[in-house]
Amino acid sequence: MALYVQKFGGTSVGSVERIKAVAEKVKGFRDQGHQIVVVVSAMSGETNRLIEMASQINEEPTPREMDMLVSTGEQVTISLLAMALHQLGVKATSYTGAQIGIRTDSAHTRARIQRIETDELRDDLEEGQVVVVAGFQGVDSEGNITTLGRGGSDTTGVALAAALKADECQIYTDVDGVYTTDPRVCAKARRLESITVEEMLEMASLGSKVLQIRAVEFAGKYNVPLRVLSSFEDGPGTLITADEEISNMEEPLISGIAFNNNEAKLTVLNTPDVPGVASRILGPISDANIEVDMIVQNVAPSGGYTDFTFTVAKNDFRQTQRILQEQVIPSLGGGEVRGDDKIAKVSLVGVGMRSHAGVASRMFRVLADEGINIRMVSTSEIKISVVIDEKFLELAVRSLHTAFGLDKADVSEEDEKTR
Amino acid sequence: MALYVQKFGGTSVGSVERIKAVAEKVKGFRDQGHQIVVVVSAMSGETNRLIEMASQINEEPTPREMDMLVSTGEQVTISLLAMALHQLGVKATSYTGAQIGIRTDSAHTRARIQRIETDELRDDLEEGQVVVVAGFQGVDSEGNITTLGRGGSDTTGVALAAALKADECQIYTDVDGVYTTDPRVCAKARRLESITVEEMLEMASLGSKVLQIRAVEFAGKYNVPLRVLSSFEDGPGTLITADEEISNMEEPLISGIAFNNNEAKLTVLNTPDVPGVASRILGPISDANIEVDMIVQNVAPSGGYTDFTFTVAKNDFRQTQRILQEQVIPSLGGGEVRGDDKIAKVSLVGVGMRSHAGVASRMFRVLADEGINIRMVSTSEIKISVVIDEKFLELAVRSLHTAFGLDKADVSEEDEKTR
Incomplete structure (x- = not known):
């Protein structure tokens, strides 16, 4: 039995049908006896819809109110995913960043995680619950909702995996792993079984947009095994590890x-x-x-x-x-x-x-x-x-x-x- | 200088333009020196959009997850309204039900308010802030998001007015007051200057859908002067009061x-x-x-x-x-x-x-x-x-x-x- 943190991005939860498909995938892991924490982004398009409304009202909205607004996107996804899991007979509870205790500084729209309270989370996992967490968001010491900046759901996943000492943080995305180079340019590009954190950082900063750099840095710092996989097809993906021997x-x-x-x-x-x-x-x-x-x-x-x-x-x-x-x-x-x-x-x-x-x-x-x-x-x-x-x-x-x-x-x- | 709690329903905040109009109205009261707490509902259509997605996923979603889902509707409105007030140069801060401390029991989708913490709210008002509060929602003792049931934003407004001992709770709606009878049936129907709580309860339960019965009961119980006004045109509306002499x-x-x-x-x-x-x-x-x-x-x-x-x-x-x-x-x-x-x-x-x-x-x-x-x-x-x-x-x-x-x-x- 392993403890996995699984992160699904906006495209992976972009419709009611896709949310159901994610629930099926999560159920598969639960049925094998694993403990699962799922981190989700807003449904694709939702964040842009909200930002568009804001821009019609105020050209320079305050960062605090922007965070209040866009954080609703993930909150919608967590509740829908919990409902989809219930429909499959899987016990699940959803939490916003504030509820699960993801404490950040007060730098709205680009906040940094300071600590994560894991007691309640662990209790839920022990009870066999799938814990569904809103990515990308947290709460500051004053109780204000903060966000980690775009793509910050990866960071939420890695930070939760680090705090829980999870066996693996799995980032589900629309590609099936990290490639030797862009397959659109070089048809002979090959999926890597594994890659070191350092290499991934160089690849990412040079333009391979599979993962947020910050999440990879975080994974390196806290020694979290990170795996990139496809949401849409089965496969081992690519393991990103601090351990050069494995890589x-x-x-x-x-x-x-x-x-x-x-x-x-x-x-x-x-x-x-x-x-x-x-x-x-x-x-x-x-x-x-x-x-x-x-x-x-x-x-x-x-x-x-x-x-x-x-x-x-x-x-x-x-x-x-x-x-x-x-x-x-x-x-x-x-x-x-x-x-x-x-x-x-x-x-x-x-x-x-x-x-x-x-x-x-x-x-x-x-x-x-x-x-x-x-x-x-x-x-x-x-x-x-x-x-x-x-x-x-x-x-x-x-x-x-x-x-x-x-x-x-x-x-x-x-x-x-x-x- | 008076303290007003002003509640705007879903139609009144149903579009970006209407949210801007509400901001103008609130600014008018602030410019007169009044302290203002604004309570808003979800933009009209939003709650139904969310419920529709839920129904495609699970025919009987758990009440806890429904509350998690639909409470995002008001959260969107409060942030947009705060932005609209900022745009007009009005100081404003938005709060979810949980943040402002609207404590309820755990009866999800039909929770009852137990108490409201007003310290932070009063501090903000003293600083000249307009406080924008998400209606219809609260938080239970476990930190779960709860909702008061449909139309519960009226109740939030009255409860806040009671807790703050506000001078008046103003319910802005799409009619300009309470009428002697339905003007669609009787063209000679006349807007009432005032009506007693008891009368309003009889009128409401018999089919006049201006106000939620629960909010009127609440207003009667805590002696909150309640006024029904139009969001779209100026006018004195109708005062609902426990005091028969006035009425x-x-x-x-x-x-x-x-x-x-x-x-x-x-x-x-x-x-x-x-x-x-x-x-x-x-x-x-x-x-x-x-x-x-x-x-x-x-x-x-x-x-x-x-x-x-x-x-x-x-x-x-x-x-x-x-x-x-x-x-x-x-x-x-x-x-x-x-x-x-x-x-x-x-x-x-x-x-x-x-x-x-x-x-x-x-x-x-x-x-x-x-x-x-x-x-x-x-x-x-x-x-x-x-x-x-x-x-x-x-x-x-x-x-x-x-x-x-x-x-x-x-x-x-x-x-x-x-x-």
Whole structure:
């Protein structure tokens, strides 16, 4: 008998029929004797419906009232799911975040969980109840309803699993696991049996939107085994674990390839190489609340001049260019601004990289063989990212996927045809 | 400066535009320096939408989960109204029933208020906040969300007014007050300036659906001045007061005429007049959860036989007839069942009746002059009800309205034409 926390997102509970299907799935686990806590989001579309009404009334509603409003979305789902479980003869009780004792700070619309009271929850589980909890919400010390921000239901699930020392936190979603790369770009992409928390964080922050980063961090911090599964088909999904031994059974050099073509590159050329040049370039960008991702600085061999390159989100491109031209260049006393928004970032991610030299040089060789120029490089302990021309994105991902042995086995390719 | 509790029903907050209009109205009172507590219902249609989803999932949802579900309706309204008040520059805070401390018993879907904690509420009012409270809901001693049953928002308003010793509880609705009778039946019907609680209870239970009976009882018990007003147009509305002196300034014999054509009449004729005959007739009816309204029993002058007549709701007519035929007549050892579902009940209501003899005889004479036969009579201290043929309903109401001096003055009739 195990204790599972199971989280179902908005799409998984998006209609009366889907709520019934979730109840069937939960009943299956109960029938095997497991203890189950279910965390649910608002039915898909509901949160947007509420926000739309608010926007018609007040362009800048206070965060407290927004939380009061949108928290009703999950409350509807928990009661409907409890009813669906009752209909199947499964004992179940629903709780709002406030009722179950998910205590947060008072940062409305982006609150952080401080502690969770588990006594009542444990009593219910001992009685054989399925406990249905509203995700995404909590209560502050004053009794105000708070929300954890969009996608925060994953965090609720992981936090409950940590507090209850659950055997696994299962995140049900519309994909059947974490893939080596996006199957829409590379047909040979393979579902991973497991991946480490660190790798998942790199994959997530680079654009794989399976899980909320915050929930993965939380799972790593509290050592909660996290599993991503499909709500709609059976299968083992992908286990996200802090334990590298479990994750590395397959022993690949790299676990996956993340990519992102939502960034733009900006370069300040031939600017005087004086102390503090980096902060004089990035200061005004940061003041405008623009986030910078990759940063590379080269000093010209002739000395005295430096080139400074960085990337920002594509929709910050024009504004960043303007700030550089109008504020930075005058303040530096010289230099030239170049920009390119037709770029893509491709990253290899894997804890295996730590102990194996040569991943970078192999990556560069594969890209060179395909005639792909590398515009920027940035590395971390378990990741190498390169910026290339956007038009080479698919080619780069597919070549690297094959070269680093991530492709499905032949048998799996047969499967693919019948999918 | 006064303290008002203002309750707005589902129609009054039925759209974003109407919520904005309510905010404007509340702002008007705040600008005059009054302290305001606003109680709101769910937006019209919302509760039915939620119940419909529930019914697709479970034919008999548990009352606890129903309360969890439908209580979201008011929670949406309070947050939207607070946002609308903020937009107008009015300080406001919303509270669910649980947050404001409306403690109830655990009778889900029909809970009764036990006490209300007012400390926080008073603090907010002192700070100049408009306090926006979700009607219809509370919390039991275990922290479960409860609801007071449909229409319970009126009760929330009156209970808050009682707890805060408010100067007035104002119920905003889609009519502009309590009328002498239904204006759709009698064009000369006149809005009452005031009416006593007792009279209002008789009017309400006889079919005037302006206010929930329970809220009126509550107002009487705790001596809360209650005022019914229109959400959509300005005007003084009707004051419902326990104080007969205030109410009787106009000194009419009767205050209003209530009527109802939703009942059916059943008679058991020529049944042996033995002790306990009434309970032997009504016992099986009551066992079937059928409510009986008027009851008349006549003993035949020849002795030994009795006629027993009573009324039930029209949609219980067939079942009641069957019970009488199949169970009661055999058990009585004789008798004959007659039924009539083409009847109407017309009632004169007024505390003035207490001190004036002759209201009944005058009523009977007016009806006789119009050729209307009276089928049944029943009286209480402040009410006389007669049952007549349904087809005479409008004629009876209009004749009595004129005969008892309830018609509008001529000036008002002019008003009527321009309305």
